[in-house]
Amino acid sequence: MTINFDEVAVGDAIPAYTAAPITRTQLVRYAGASGDFNPLHHDETFARMIGMDNVIVHGMFIMGIAGEAITSWIDNKYLRKFSVHFLSMTQPVDLDDFENTKGRATITVRGKVIEKYEENGEKRIRCDIIAQDAQGSRKLTGFFVVALP
Numbered sequence: 001m002t003i004n005f006d007e008v009a010v011g012d013a014i015p016a017y018t019a020a021p022i023t024r025t026q027l028v029r030y031a032g033a034s035g036d037f038n039p040l041h042h043d044e045t046f047a048r049m050i051g052m053d054n055v056i057v058h059g060m061f062i063m064g065i066a067g068e069a070i071t072s073w074i075d076n077k078y079l080r081k082f083s084v085h086f087l088s089m090t091q092p093v094d095l096d097d098f099e100n101t102k103g104r105a106t107i108t109v110r111g112k113v114i115e116k117y118e119e120n121g122e123k124r125i126r127c128d129i130i131a132q133d134a135q136g137s138r139k140l141t142g143f144f145v146v147a148l149p
Helices: 024-034 044-049 059-073 095-100
Strands: 013-018 079-086 107-119 122-133 138-148
Touching: 013 059, 024 059, 059 079, 059 107, 059 122, 059 138, 079 122
Parallel strands: none
Antiparallel strands: 013 107, 079 138, 107 122, 122 138
16 A cells, blocks of 8 residues: 555554564574674573663664554655664563563554655655553654655
């Protein structure tokens, strides 16, 4: 489905996007794909040694979820800019204790259209986004710009 510039209004909400709970297995896969093998993201002994309760999710992994939210709504060929500010850490779920996670590692991205304009011969929209866990803890804020037909 292609969204047209004339179909979007300032103030419109973008579709909410909820990712599957983040697991330790996903962190290991992400470390391999990104090359970021910082032990803070996979080694619980190391995390505890430096005063953390648990390992934490890569910030760029959370940004990737935000990117999925954007491109699930608008095709990535229209994306012109994507920027975020990281706010807080996210812990993965332990699948053997999934019932007690209270949604800590389930990220939902929401946003709204804040501007419509023309630039470089393109009709563009700018949208603000926020990613939060199920408890409302804000993980990142940011914005993206897309050119629409």
